[in-house]
Amino acid sequence: MSYFITGKLTNLKILKTDNQIQTLSISKSGNRKELLFGALFLIVISLFILDIFFGSVSIKASEVIRAIFTHSGSNFETIILKFRIPKAITALTVGIALSLSGLQMQTVFRNPMAGPDVLGISSGASLGVAFVILGFSSHLSPENVSGLGNWILVAASWVGAGVVLALIMVLSSKVKDIMTILILGIMLSSGISAIVIIMQYFSNETMLKAYVIWTMGSLGNLTSGQLNVLIISVSAGVILTLITTKMLNALLLGETYAGSIGLNVKLARFMIFICTSILTGTVTAFCGPIGFIGIAVPHITRILFKTSDHLILIPGTILTGGAVMLLSDIISQLPGSDNVLPVNSVTSLIGIPIVIWVIMRNRKYSGLF
Amino acid sequence: MTKLNKILSLNLLKIGYVSGSSRTVLLPPLNASAKKGELIAVIGRNGIGKSTLLRTMTGLQEPLGGEIYYDGRGIRGYSRTDLARKVGYISTETVKATNMRVYDLVSLGRYPHTNWFGKISLIDHEKILDALEKTSMSAFRDRLISELSDGERQKTMIARILAQDTDIMVMDEPTAFLDIGSKYEIFHLLHQLSQKGKKTIIFSTHDLQMAISQSDKIWLILDNQLREGAPEDLMIDGAFDHLFESSSLHFNSETGTFSFMEEEKGSFYIEGDGVEKHWTEEAVRRAGFSISATKTTPYIKVISGTMNSWKVISEKQEKAFSSIYDLISGLVENEHISI
Numbered sequence: 001m002s003y004f005i006t007g008k009l010t011n012l013k014i015l016k017t018d019n020q021i022q023t024l025s026i027s028k029s030g031n032r033k034e035l036l037f038g039a040l041f042l043i044v045i046s047l048f049i050l051d052i053f054f055g056s057v058s059i060k061a062s063e064v065i066r067a068i069f070t071h072s073g074s075n076f077e078t079i080i081l082k083f084r085i086p087k088a089i090t091a092l093t094v095g096i097a098l099s100l101s102g103l104q105m106q107t108v109f110r111n112p113m114a115g116p117d118v119l120g121i122s123s124g125a126s127l128g129v130a131f132v133i134l135g136f137s138s139h140l141s142p143e144n145v146s147g148l149g150n151w152i153l154v155a156a157s158w159v160g161a162g163v164v165l166a167l168i169m170v171l172s173s174k175v176k177d178i179m180t181i182l183i184l185g186i187m188l189s190s191g192i193s194a195i196v197i198i199m200q201y202f203s204n205e206t207m208l209k210a211y212v213i214w215t216m217g218s219l220g221n222l223t224s225g226q227l228n229v230l231i232i233s234v235s236a237g238v239i240l241t242l243i244t245t246k247m248l249n250a251l252l253l254g255e256t257y258a259g260s261i262g263l264n265v266k267l268a269r270f271m272i273f274i275c276t277s278i279l280t281g282t283v284t285a286f287c288g289p290i291g292f293i294g295i296a297v298p299h300i301t302r303i304l305f306k307t308s309d310h311l312i313l314i315p316g317t318i319l320t321g322g323a324v325m326l327l328s329d330i331i332s333q334l335p336g337s338d339n340v341l342p343v344n345s346v347t348s349l350i351g352i353p354i355v356i357w358v359i360m361r362n363r364k365y366s367g368l369f
Numbered sequence: 370m371t372k373l374n375k376i377l378s379l380n381l382l383k384i385g386y387v388s389g390s391s392r393t394v395l396l397p398p399l400n401a402s403a404k405k406g407e408l409i410a411v412i413g414r415n416g417i418g419k420s421t422l423l424r425t426m427t428g429l430q431e432p433l434g435g436e437i438y439y440d441g442r443g444i445r446g447y448s449r450t451d452l453a454r455k456v457g458y459i460s461t462e463t464v465k466a467t468n469m470r471v472y473d474l475v476s477l478g479r480y481p482h483t484n485w486f487g488k489i490s491l492i493d494h495e496k497i498l499d500a501l502e503k504t505s506m507s508a509f510r511d512r513l514i515s516e517l518s519d520g521e522r523q524k525t526m527i528a529r530i531l532a533q534d535t536d537i538m539v540m541d542e543p544t545a546f547l548d549i550g551s552k553y554e555i556f557h558l559l560h561q562l563s564q565k566g567k568k569t570i571i572f573s574t575h576d577l578q579m580a581i582s583q584s585d586k587i588w589l590i591l592d593n594q595l596r597e598g599a600p601e602d603l604m605i606d607g608a609f610d611h612l613f614e615s616s617s618l619h620f621n622s623e624t625g626t627f628s629f630m631e632e633e634k635g636s637f638y639i640e641g642d643g644v645e646k647h648w649t650e651e652a653v654r655r656a657g658f659s660i661s662a663t664k665t666t667p668y669i670k671v672i673s674g675t676m677n678s679w680k681v682i683s684e685k686q687e688k689a690f691s692s693i694y695d696l697i698s699g700l701v702e703n704e705h706i707s708i
Binding site: 112243249254256261263264311 | 424427428429449450452453454457458460462464465466467468469470473474477478480481483485486487488533
């Protein structure tokens with residue numbers, strides 16, 4: 001919170017003497033944050049470009065540039081324009097969406113371990129998708145749908161995410177213990193998996209295949225129509241998140257204090273609830289369940305910026321989330337080889353050490369976050 | 370006294386819980402009031418509804434009936450933000466968040482005054498620094514809240530409601546969990562804020578002696594009513610006798626302390642003077658004897674000076690003790706003889 005006044009303060013000529021040193025320290029930490037934002041922004045841009053250069057088909061850098069800036073109509077151009085650029089945009093969007101969703105959940109539940117996957121929100125979204133793919137038609141699987149079908153798929157995913165989130169919110173108002181909530185989240189996930197398995201058992205082969213491919217998670221299979229839906233929905237989610245910035249800061253105090261300083265706690269919870277459902281649901285519908293980004297990125301951001309203020313954490317998480325997801329995608333392409341890893345496994349390998357670190361640190365402090 | 374004179378008044382207020390369709394009303398309708406700059410202690414046994422009353426007053430819980438007036442205007446007439454500018458609240462719950470510094474926590478007190486994004490303006494910044502200074506937490510502004518002691522954390526919370534800039538501060542047991550030094554410091558701070566800062570402070574406490582000596586007014590919550598008044602008024606009325614159901618607990622209106630009433634073992638006259646006499650009396654009382662005003666035998670003679678000694682003198686014999694501890698042991702052992 002402190003650094004936003006930097007500009008005004010340093011311009012002030014009259015200052016109390018004892019405040020002078022403090023003012024200096026404010027502007028110093030302010031500079032650090034501005035530098036970090038600048039650096040992160042450059043990293044995101046660089047990773048975005050790198051992500052376009054790497055893929056399962058090895059294309060020379062000069063060819064990539066030629067494909068982007070000239071219209072030669074070569075095969076390379078098709079790969080770059082129709083496949084790699086959309087995939088990089090998807091990676092960026094997915095990273096932003098999941099990370100913001102995780103940040104909001106960690107603040108609302110005052111739980112460092114909260115995240116879309118851990119609390120079963122992603123599972124809920126999967127259930128929504130499973131209902132559509134396995135219950136109705138394999139034509140509605142993400143591979144095949146178009147137009148209105150995209151929105152049906154996404155809406156089912158939102159509802160699935162929303163139902164689980166609502167359940168967790170009700171349970172968390174009755175149980176305050178962090179670990180209990182996490183266990184409840186795991187139970188919900190397991191329950192949902194069981195339902196999905198039953199649905200798989202009764203579905204036909206085409207439906208099953210479509211569903212299994214979807215669960216592997218992929219950033220590269222989106223049609224341009226789906227990419228539009230993804231971008232529109234995630235943008236709406238990001239705008240909603242920005243609107244809730246002040247509310248999130250108040251919620252750091254816990255709901256009682258937040259209420260006492262004038263926050264409409266119910267409204268705040270509802271807005272964040274809608275926002276998280278949209279962000280998680282949209283990503284899960286098109287890219288499958290992608291783990292550990294939502295839980296790990298907010299922690300990386302907190303380590304980098306050393307603040308609890310959401311005015312800084314939200315833009316910080318957007319940049320960090322985008323960067324981490326782009327990096328995961330680059331790694332999953334295994335640069336230099338023809339093989340491609342499922343992006344899910346890469347995000348898990350990046351995220352899990354961070355989550356373990358957070359657990360160990362919390363053992364020591366016995367505090368939250 | 371006009372209503373405007375009162376910054377806060379409770380009018381036939383009913384407090385309690387609603388769960389589902391059932392309503393649990395905790396106490397009979399309450400009437401009480403507070404004026405600007407008053408330090409008010411809310412006293413009552415555990416579970417009687419002190420916290421519920423405080424939460425209801427701050428708008429965190431719906432009243433089940435009656436009305437709460439701030440500056441003569443009903444609480445329902447205030448928006449959330451207006452109410453948060455009028456009354457601040459501290460509970461026993463601690464705030465935990467990583468990377469949160471003292472300055473950040475205090476700045477959240479500015480919440481009802483800041484814009485949509487909660488951006489801290491220069492005026493907000495000045496108010497935050499002022500709040501830190503008044504609670505002598507200026508040196509701690511960049512300290513992480515996870516690294517504070519209990520006393521420092523409580524002062525930070527008080528700085529937070531100072532930054533909130535409200536007329537009224539409501540605190541639920543602000544000195545619970547504190548060591549004695551911090552407890553006195555907090556009481557002193559509250560006293561100063563009400564006297565110099567003209568804040569109305571309403572706090573619940575179990576520390577009756579501190580409440581009686583420091584507060585301007587006491588809201589005494591009993592099972593059948595709320596009694597308010599200066600601590601001294603309530604003592605003269607004998608109101609504190611009803612505080613606990615236990616009949617063996619006796620409130621001494623002269624000293625303002627509680628003591629266990631036990632079957633009296635006998636009485637002694639104590640001869641002597643000074644601090645030695647005072648503490649000898651205390652010890653003899655604690656042992657279950659009363660102090661008689663007229664000289665009877667056996668009596669206790671306190672000889673002060675370099676060689677303190679205590680003598681129990683009866684017609685037949687005289688017994689000397691070198692400390693109060695020995696004296697009391699002697700009295701208790703010889704109980705049957707001395708009476």
